[in-house]
Amino acid sequence: MSxxxxxVVAGPPGVGKTNFIREQIPKDIxxxxxxxxxxxxxxxxxxLATDFPNLKIITDAQESQLIEYLANGTVTFIELGFxxxxxxxxxxxxxxxxxxxxxxxxxxxxxxxxxxANETVEGFAIESNINNCxxxxxxxxxxxxxxxxxxxxxxxxxxxxxxxxxxxAKAIFDIADGRALYFDFVLGKETEYQELNLPRWLKGxxxxxxxxxVFGNNLNQKxxxxxxxDCCLPDAAILAYQEQxxxxx
Numbered sequence: 574m575s576x577x578x579x580x581v582v583a584g585p586p587g588v589g590k591t592n593f594i595r596e597q598i599p600k601d602i603x604x605x606x607x608x609x610x611x612x613x614x615x616x617x618x619x620x621l622a623t624d625f626p627n628l629k630i631i632t633d634a635q636e637s638q639l640i641e642y643l644a645n646g647t648v649t650f651i652e653l654g655f656x657x658x659x660x661x662x663x664x665x666x667x668x669x670x671x672x673x674x675x676x677x678x679x680x681x682x683x684x685x686x687x688x689x690a691n692e693t694v695e696g697f698a699i700e701s702n703i704n705n706c707x708x709x710x711x712x713x714x715x716x717x718x719x720x721x722x723x724x725x726x727x728x729x730x731x732x733x734x735x736x737x738x739x740x741x742a743k744a745i746f747d748i749a750d751g752r753a754l755y756f757d758f759v760l761g762k763e764t765e766y767q768e769l770n771l772p773r774w775l776k777g778x779x780x781x782x783x784x785x786x787v788f789g790n791n792l793n794q795k796x797x798x799x800x801x802x803d804c805c806l807p808d809a810a811i812l813a814y815q816e817q818x819x820x821x822x
Contacts, residue, residue, distance in 0.1 A: 578646065578647075578648045578649065579643065579649045579650075579651065579666070579669060579670070579671035579672065580594075580597065580649070580650050580651070580671070580672050580674060581650075581651045581652075581653065581662065581666060581671050581672070581673045581674065582594055582650065582651070582652050582653065582674050582675075582676060583652075583653040583655075583659055583673070583674075583675055583676070583686060583689065583690070584655070584675055584676035584677055584686060584696060585655050585677075585678065585686075585699060585703060586655040586699070586703065586740060586741040586759075586788050587697065587699045587700075587740065587741045587759035587760070588676045588677065588678055588696035588697055588699050589676050589696040589697045590652050590676050590696075591617045591620070591621070591652060593674070593676055593694060593696070594606070594621070594650045594652060595621060595624075597650065598621070598625050598628060598650065599627075599648060600625070600627070601627070602627065602648065603627045603628075603629060603647060603648075604625070604627060604628050604629070604647065604648040604649065604650065605628070605629045605630075605631060605639070605642045605647050605648070605649040605650065606618065606621055606622075606628055606629070606630055606631065606649075606650045606651075606652070607630075607631040607636070607639055607649070607650070607651050607652070608651070608652040608653075608654060609633060609636065609651075609653070609654075609657065609661060609662065610633065610654055610656060610657050610661070611632070611633065611654070612633060612710070613712050613784075614710040614711070614712050614784040614785070614786055615630075615632060615782060615784075616743050616744065616745055616755075616784060616785075616786060617652065617743075618630045618632065619745055619769075619782050620745065620755050620769070623769045623770045623771055624770060629642065629647075639665070640665075643669055651671075655703070655788075656708055659685060659686075659689045672691065672692065673689060673690045673691050673692070674690055674691075674692045674693070674694055675687065675689060675690035675692070675693045675694070676693075676694050676695075676696040677693055677694070677695065677696060678695075678696060678697065678698050678699050679695055679696075679698050697759065697762075698761075699740075699759060699760070699761070700740050700760045700761065703740060703788075705790075706740060706788055706789055706790055707737075707788070707789065707790070707791075707792040707794070708786070708787070708788050709786065709787045709788075709792055709794045709797060710784065710785070710786045710787075711784060711785050711786075711797075711798060711801065712782070712783070712784040713746065713747075713783045713784050713785065713801070713805070714779070714780075714781065714782055714783050714784065715778045715779060715780070716747065716778070716779075716783065716805040716806075717747050717748065717749055717778065717779065717805065717806045717811045717814075718746045718747065718748050718749070718804050718805060718806070719748075719749060719804055719805075719806050719810075720748050720749055720750075722803065722804040723746060723748065723804055726800055726801065726804050727744075727756060727758075727764065728764065730800065731758075731787070731797075732758050732764060735796075736787075736792060736793045736794075736796055736797045736800075737789050737790055737791040737792040737793055738760075738789050738790040738791060739758065739760065739787060739788070739789040739792075740759075740760045740788050740789045740790070741758070741759055741760070741787070741788040741789070742756070742757075742758040742785070742786070742787045742788070742789075743755075743756060743757045743758065743785070743786055744756045744783075744784065744785035744786070745769065745782065745783050745784060745785075746783050746785075747774060747779040747781070747783050749806060749810075749811070749814040749815075750773070750814065750818050751773030751774045751775045751815060751818055752768050752769075752771075752773055753768070753769040753771045753774070753779075753781070753783065754766055754767070754768055754769070755767050755768075755769050760789075773818065775815040775818055775819055776815070777808075777811065777812070777815075778808070778811065785801065
């Protein structure tokens with residue numbers, strides 16, 4: 574039996590944990606990715622899976638399968654979200670050798686991340702005062718977003734502070750022309766977004782994951798939810814958009 578190869582990555586929000594893992598995932602052999610605590614909003618899981626066909630995604634409901642992959646020596650990446658305690662996986666990691674990597678902002682010294690990790694990597698400069706912040710998540714599976722409304726919601730309202738001070742926000746949305754778009758925002762930086770490597774969905778409401786998560790101060794969660802709902806298209810509009818796209822293909 575081969576020795577398990579486990580990389581556990583932790584760090585504060587927006588520092589670059591998922592990007593670091595993305596650079597380490599092998600393209601030619603099977604690997605496993607697990608980020609506990611994501612529940613029904615697995616944004617990073619979906620983002621990574623679209624680019625790595627050999628990557629096995631483990632969700633919270635499948636956590637028991639993780640041991641099987643580790644026993645088989647499968648290369649495994651575990652990402653600990655900033656909302657988890659660093660010892661969240663201690664019952665597993667204390668029994669199986671692992672490489673604990675902390676992604677930390679430039680200039681950070683003697684932090685809890687240093688004490689936990691056996692290796693540190695310098696990440697992005699981010700907002701370090703995250704005490705008492707709020708975390709809001711919402712699945713949007715089955716919803717199709719109007720692109721013009723999405724631009725206003727994301728760029729003119731959400732990241733501009735209309736619903737509170739946003740430190741971190743990321744999302745995957747299905748839009749009217751059938752594409753799935755990934756959005757990634759960190760306070761102090763421009764939003765990064767890309768089209769995911771997924772087929773256009775042109776057959777009614779999408780039967781694939783979409784959702785949003787937001788982290789910040791004084792979040793108006795009720796207004797966030799209501800405005801996002803207002804961006805969603807009704808059935809007739811969805812079908813009309815999809816027919817237009819089909820006619821131009």
